[in-house]
Amino acid sequence: MSKKIVMIVVAMLTVFAMVLSACTPTAAPTEAPVVEQPTAAPIEPTKAPETPAEVPADDGKFTIGISNPFISSEYRTQMIAELIEVNAEYMAEGLTTELVIESADTDVAGQIQQLQNLMAKNVDAILVNPGDVNGLNATLEEALAKGIIVISVDQELNVPGVYNVGIDQKEWAKTSAKWLAETLGGKGDIVQIEGFPGHPANVARMEGVAEVLAGYPDIKVLATDTGKWDEATGQQVMSNFLAAYPALAGYWTQDGMAIGALQAVMAAAPAKYPVVVGEGRCQFLKLWEEVLKTDPEFKTIAVANPPGVSPTGLRIAVNMLMGKTVDTTKLGGVNGESFVIAVPWTVTNDNLAAALDVCKDKPDAYLLDGIMTNDEVLKTYFK
Amino acid sequence: MNVSLSAQNIVKHYGGVVALSDGNLEVQSGQVLALIGANGSGKSTLSKVINGVVVLDGGQLLLDQKPVHFSSPHAAIENGIATVFQELSLIPNMTVAENIWLTQEPRNILGIIKKKEVYQKTNELLALFEGTYKTKLNPDTPISALPADEKQIIEILKAIRLNPRILILDEATASLDSRQVQRLFKLVNQWKQEEKAIIFVSHRMEEIFQIADHYVVLRNGKSVGTGMIKDTNENELVKLMVDKTSVFSFKRQEKVKSLELKPICLKVKKLKTDVLQGIDFEVRQGELVGIGGLQGQGQRDLLLSLYGDISFTGDIQLFDEKVHFKHPHAAMKKGLALVPGDRAKEGLIYIRSILENLLLPSWRKYGTPLRMERSRKDALNVSNSLNLKMAGLQEPVSSLSGGNAQKVVIGKWLMRSPQLMLLDDPTKGVDVGTKAEFYSLLTRLCDEGKTILFYSSDDEELVGLCDRVLVLYDGQIRTELIDASLTKENLISASLGVVSEVTE
Amino acid sequence: MKKTTWNTLMARHPALFALILFVIIIIINAILQPGLFALETLNNNMRVFLPLLLLAVGQSIVMIGGGIDISVGGIASIINCVLATQVGLNGSMEDMWKFIFISLLAGVLAGAINGFFIAVLRLQPIITTYATGFIYAGFALFLLPNPGGGIPRAVADFYRTTTPFGLPLAFSVIAVIVLIWWYVRSTRFGRYLYAVGGKADAAYQTAVPVNWVVFSTYVISGLMAAFSGIAITMLSGSGNAEIGSGMTLNSITAAVIGGTAMSGGVGGVAGPIMGTITLGLMQNIVSFSGISTWWETLAKALIIVVALAAPGIINLFIREKK
Numbered sequence A: 001m002s003k004k005i006v007m008i009v010v011a012m013l014t015v016f017a018m019v020l021s022a023c024t025p026t027a028a029p030t031e032a033p034v035v036e037q038p039t040a041a042p043i044e045p046t047k048a049p050e051t052p053a054e055v056p057a058d059d060g061k062f063t064i065g066i067s068n069p070f071i072s073s074e075y076r077t078q079m080i081a082e083l084i085e086v087n088a089e090y091m092a093e094g095l096t097t098e099l100v101i102e103s104a105d106t107d108v109a110g111q112i113q114q115l116q117n118l119m120a121k122n123v124d125a126i127l128v129n130p131g132d133v134n135g136l137n138a139t140l141e142e143a144l145a146k147g148i149i150v151i152s153v154d155q156e157l158n159v160p161g162v163y164n165v166g167i168d169q170k171e172w173a174k175t176s177a178k179w180l181a182e183t184l185g186g187k188g189d190i191v192q193i194e195g196f197p198g199h200p201a202n203v204a205r206m207e208g209v210a211e212v213l214a215g216y217p218d219i220k221v222l223a224t225d226t227g228k229w230d231e232a233t234g235q236q237v238m239s240n241f242l243a244a245y246p247a248l249a250g251y252w253t254q255d256g257m258a259i260g261a262l263q264a265v266m267a268a269a270p271a272k273y274p275v276v277v278g279e280g281r282c283q284f285l286k287l288w289e290e291v292l293k294t295d296p297e298f299k300t301i302a303v304a305n306p307p308g309v310s311p312t313g314l315r316i317a318v319n320m321l322m323g324k325t326v327d328t329t330k331l332g333g334v335n336g337e338s339f340v341i342a343v344p345w346t347v348t349n350d351n352l353a354a355a356l357d358v359c360k361d362k363p364d365a366y367l368l369d370g371i372m373t374n375d376e377v378l379k380t381y382f383k
Numbered sequence B: 001m002n003v004s005l006s007a008q009n010i011v012k013h014y015g016g017v018v019a020l021s022d023g024n025l026e027v028q029s030g031q032v033l034a035l036i037g038a039n040g041s042g043k044s045t046l047s048k049v050i051n052g053v054v055v056l057d058g059g060q061l062l063l064d065q066k067p068v069h070f071s072s073p074h075a076a077i078e079n080g081i082a083t084v085f086q087e088l089s090l091i092p093n094m095t096v097a098e099n100i101w102l103t104q105e106p107r108n109i110l111g112i113i114k115k116k117e118v119y120q121k122t123n124e125l126l127a128l129f130e131g132t133y134k135t136k137l138n139p140d141t142p143i144s145a146l147p148a149d150e151k152q153i154i155e156i157l158k159a160i161r162l163n164p165r166i167l168i169l170d171e172a173t174a175s176l177d178s179r180q181v182q183r184l185f186k187l188v189n190q191w192k193q194e195e196k197a198i199i200f201v202s203h204r205m206e207e208i209f210q211i212a213d214h215y216v217v218l219r220n221g222k223s224v225g226t227g228m229i230k231d232t233n234e235n236e237l238v239k240l241m242v243d244k245t246s247v248f249s250f251k252r253q254e255k256v257k258s259l260e261l262k263p264i265c266l267k268v269k270k271l272k273t274d275v276l277q278g279i280d281f282e283v284r285q286g287e288l289v290g291i292g293g294l295q296g297q298g299q300r301d302l303l304l305s306l307y308g309d310i311s312f313t314g315d316i317q318l319f320d321e322k323v324h325f326k327h328p329h330a331a332m333k334k335g336l337a338l339v340p341g342d343r344a345k346e347g348l349i350y351i352r353s354i355l356e357n358l359l360l361p362s363w364r365k366y367g368t369p370l371r372m373e374r375s376r377k378d379a380l381n382v383s384n385s386l387n388l389k390m391a392g393l394q395e396p397v398s399s400l401s402g403g404n405a406q407k408v409v410i411g412k413w414l415m416r417s418p419q420l421m422l423l424d425d426p427t428k429g430v431d432v433g434t435k436a437e438f439y440s441l442l443t444r445l446c447d448e449g450k451t452i453l454f455y456s457s458d459d460e461e462l463v464g465l466c467d468r469v470l471v472l473y474d475g476q477i478r479t480e481l482i483d484a485s486l487t488k489e490n491l492i493s494a495s496l497g498v499v500s501e502v503t504e
Numbered sequence C: 001m002k003k004t005t006w007n008t009l010m011a012r013h014p015a016l017f018a019l020i021l022f023v024i025i026i027i028i029n030a031i032l033q034p035g036l037f038a039l040e041t042l043n044n045n046m047r048v049f050l051p052l053l054l055l056a057v058g059q060s061i062v063m064i065g066g067g068i069d070i071s072v073g074g075i076a077s078i079i080n081c082v083l084a085t086q087v088g089l090n091g092s093m094e095d096m097w098k099f100i101f102i103s104l105l106a107g108v109l110a111g112a113i114n115g116f117f118i119a120v121l122r123l124q125p126i127i128t129t130y131a132t133g134f135i136y137a138g139f140a141l142f143l144l145p146n147p148g149g150g151i152p153r154a155v156a157d158f159y160r161t162t163t164p165f166g167l168p169l170a171f172s173v174i175a176v177i178v179l180i181w182w183y184v185r186s187t188r189f190g191r192y193l194y195a196v197g198g199k200a201d202a203a204y205q206t207a208v209p210v211n212w213v214v215f216s217t218y219v220i221s222g223l224m225a226a227f228s229g230i231a232i233t234m235l236s237g238s239g240n241a242e243i244g245s246g247m248t249l250n251s252i253t254a255a256v257i258g259g260t261a262m263s264g265g266v267g268g269v270a271g272p273i274m275g276t277i278t279l280g281l282m283q284n285i286v287s288f289s290g291i292s293t294w295w296e297t298l299a300k301a302l303i304i305v306v307a308l309a310a311p312g313i314i315n316l317f318i319r320e321k322k
Helices: A002-050 A074-092 A108-120 A137-145 A169-183 A200-214 A231-244 A257-268 A282-294 A309-321 A349-359 A374-381 B043-050 B073-078 B096-101 B115-129 B148-161 B178-193 B205-211 B234-241 B299-306 B328-333 B343-347 B354-366 B372-385 B402-414 B432-447 B459-465 B488-495 C005-012 C016-032 C039-064 C072-086 C093-120 C125-143 C153-161 C169-185 C188-198 C200-205 C210-236 C247-257 C270-288 C293-321
Strands: A064-068 A100-103 A125-128 A149-153 A163-167 A188-194 A219-226 A250-252 A275-277 A300-303 A338-341 B004-014 B017-028 B032-037 B058-063 B066-068 B081-084 B166-170 B197-201 B214-219 B222-228 B264-272 B277-284 B288-292 B313-318 B321-323 B336-339 B420-424 B451-455 B468-473 B476-482
Touching: A064 A074, A064 A108, A064 A309, A074 A100, A074 A309, A100 A108, A100 C293, A108 A125, A108 A137, A108 C039, A108 C210, A108 C270, A125 A137, A125 A309, A137 A149, A137 C153, A149 A309, A163 A169, A163 A309, A169 A200, A169 A250, A169 A275, A169 A300, A188 A200, A188 A231, A219 A231, A231 A257, A257 A275, A257 A282, A282 A300, A282 A349, A309 A338, A309 A374, B004 B043, B017 B032, B017 B043, B017 B197, B017 B214, B032 B043, B032 B205, B032 B234, B043 B166, B043 B197, B073 B081, B081 B148, B096 B115, B096 B148, B115 B148, B115 B178, B148 B166, B148 B178, B178 B197, B178 B205, B197 B205, B205 B234, B214 B234, B222 B234, B234 B488, B264 B299, B264 B451, B277 B451, B277 B476, B288 B299, B288 B432, B288 B459, B288 B488, B299 B336, B299 B420, B299 B451, B328 B336, B336 B402, B343 B402, B354 B372, B354 B402, B372 B402, B402 B432, B432 B451, B432 B459, B459 B488, B468 B488, B476 B488, C016 C270, C016 C293, C039 C072, C039 C153, C039 C169, C039 C188, C039 C210, C039 C247, C039 C270, C072 C093, C072 C125, C072 C210, C072 C247, C093 C125, C093 C153, C093 C210, C153 C210, C169 C188, C169 C270, C188 C200, C188 C210, C200 C210, C247 C270, C247 C293, C270 C293
Parallel strands: A064 A100, A064 A125, A125 A149, A149 A163, A163 A338, A188 A219, A188 A250, A250 A275, A275 A300, B017 B222, B032 B197, B032 B214, B081 B166, B166 B197, B288 B451, B288 B468, B336 B420, B420 B451
Antiparallel strands: B004 B017, B004 B058, B058 B066, B214 B222, B264 B277, B264 B313, B313 B321, B468 B476
């Protein structure tokens, strides 16, 4: 009996594998014009000169590697798609080759392997979205020692020689916190839903919020809980808060949790909506629009956390590779090597229409974004 | 190394079931004691108490006149009691040598096992059965690659390697051929010379009379007779094993003697599997035919091969059609139904509702588009006809008693109105009241023209219920009992391989 | 029920398939990445594989004994956090040694807790270690809520760049493991391990100390998880309470690819070692084959599914022919 079951399971696996492997080649052509074909071609030449001469890459073109250890989020998907798009511009100019992308769900050891593979492929610059604040340091230093330009995007690293490109998380949080405090008229009861406690970005953001609120002694934070940066958890936490504190004046939250929180409030259908902090995803903007229909007095703010910092980082890398000099006076951050990118969108009721216009032909998961143009990058950060 | 073992008033129950209520035996150096009894008489339990596999609930064990308590097989082995287990204590993935020497491997000072010595000593042990092996086994052959008889030999050698004072042979001859049995008996005689005490648990009368000196007969968990083998005969032993006081209360109605007029429903010729050695029989429509014999004589193989669940050779004719089912589904299509004995494993999905279980084999009938109302009505009819005691069809099967659960297994096949039902020990663990209901259901089904092949480990119900009983022994039909010859004594003596029929 | 030669071969040498796969993967990788055998590349790869390799060896031993340990990632995380918080980036070498020793004790203790629940209280291995895994991971988070801390740079550099005998450090570690394993297999304990995993009832009837053997497999697994935690700390040089969370499943995958049976009683140490390296090189192959980013995960998962199912599929075809 059990043998039969094993046989059936194995047979099913075989079929499953065959179906999937059949999918891969058939599906590839649809992808081909955009990504597949160019990838296959230019990678070969990059590898060919590996053995004879080390640097520089073929015909003076630059090869840029991407390392991303987490793929299960819209932010990362949008980031990768935009990187490919922006690199295509430089490829058309004959400046770069196809990107070498190492992107898969993996742990610290796996990302170290990603970086080592990029080095083995002789890339000229690495854009890394680090999955660990310190765990990659030694490996990144090895890359620096090979003369590779290393740029950490989205997450600030404190490694001498590694450049950071990203928004100022603290300032980002302060913007919405300040707006919340002022809209409340400096007084009222609020709650906070935070991301992963201990995650560097969350720590920086919550610090910013605390700094702002310190200036408004009449605003009382009744409770803080974690929504784990997850929409469903955010919704659940907010439902609990609403049950415990029915007369909330407002709340502060961030990222995807804001959608869940607002949905919880909508489910409770209050006569008067609290003043809430939102986020820059199209889905949130659409919910916002919907709430306005029932409560025209509804007030919220969406400060975009743009995946576009990564393609902006790519532009910075290309210009550095071309030998242009960075204006170090423009840099800041922990190690004085951070390119701080301005937040592209701060949406309130005043400019909601414009933001919704952007969302028109975009999926719900699309994040309001901004990628600096090459000229902007040159003007802002280079001499 | 003189040794004596005495078990006195041993009691053992598993949950609420009393397996042994008063087990007694005594054995000494140089003796072979035969431990005999019918199915479920408590032989296995008594030997498991002695070798420490189960812990006794009452009574005491005396080893060399001193009370002992074995809390594990380890304790029994320490005291020089080794066992050849019926279900074998071999590790399939390990080699012959590794199995034989497990826990007793010779080692050097670093604790490293001396492989050469093990190999050589294993060969010496294997030589005890030299000439009886069918495969070229050597100490490095994995157990899983061996046929059943050679596994049994390894199990015997493994016990002997311990050089025990007391050796329990639990059905050690069941899978051996006659040459191997004779070799074993030669060895047993040798061990008697070496002052070992041997407990020989067996069903085979001729072997008992060949090798044993003493006997203990168990019946319903009690020892009911003991003595010297030379002072008794097979018929006396069988009588001891048979319970006179019948608890079987069901009286079946006198059947109209019209079976001869009915067409032949099932005709089996030269049916062979790994276990079955060639079975021939016929069953007429409406007949209730019992299959008896000791457990593991091929009864299950017979039912499963008829049902297409295991592969076999031979001819099977269903009414006028020759069939050879390769899959249960093919058998189902031709109107066969198998009611398995292990309800929990093979018969029911306990966490699902009674309705779903009843419908399981019949979905096609009610499928595309789903006719739930129709199916509910049919299921309700079947459950009513079975007198199923339940809170509702939506209740999970786990809410039912054992007997009612077994009715669901039957019910799910009745939904398909089968021609031929194969019952695999269906009354195991069913309470007496439900059993009686069950019996009347079976007779009613036969009167309605269904044919039933009924294997049971309960001798009483075979005798009381069936029109005819086929007794299997060693994968063959030993005897066919019908009318006057269908008595419990005859059934048991045929089961034990006793040739002459007991007449009173 | 005749045994085919393939079946017998697989039964005698459970790592045979792992070896075949290992060789194939190495060849494919070497074709795609010509510099694979350069010392630096080799060392870079091996130092990344070593933490998982240690974990997979421990996992394999538990699985041979008939159990499974899904708390190993949690244990590795604890060790990482202990070292990162207690030694620190500027810690002394004495501290480093002291806390390596403490880490090993902690691993043994964590394994003993698992073993106690499973061998003594007779709880289900998968549920027990699932639960204790959460406790260990939670404890790691308690020790180090925010990623940070670290070990002296010199220690990390030692791990990353030492190449004794002109070979990666991991090779020496593997040699030591194989040597110890060879010894263990040659002792009674080795036999007990396979007996208990193969058929625990039969082993019990043969007077094998079943409980003790089961208990010890979890202790060994805890110890190996501690070694793994030390290795991953030396690789990353820093602390992160989440560091081991992804490693548990990978350790099981590596053990199974290495021919260790989930049902127990079959396997060894060479298998999971090859399994881990195979698993790691698969990542390289996917990376160097130039497959589109969006298909990378699927491609890797497919290779793993095929690797896991292949022995069964081969058996199926052999049976079909008969």
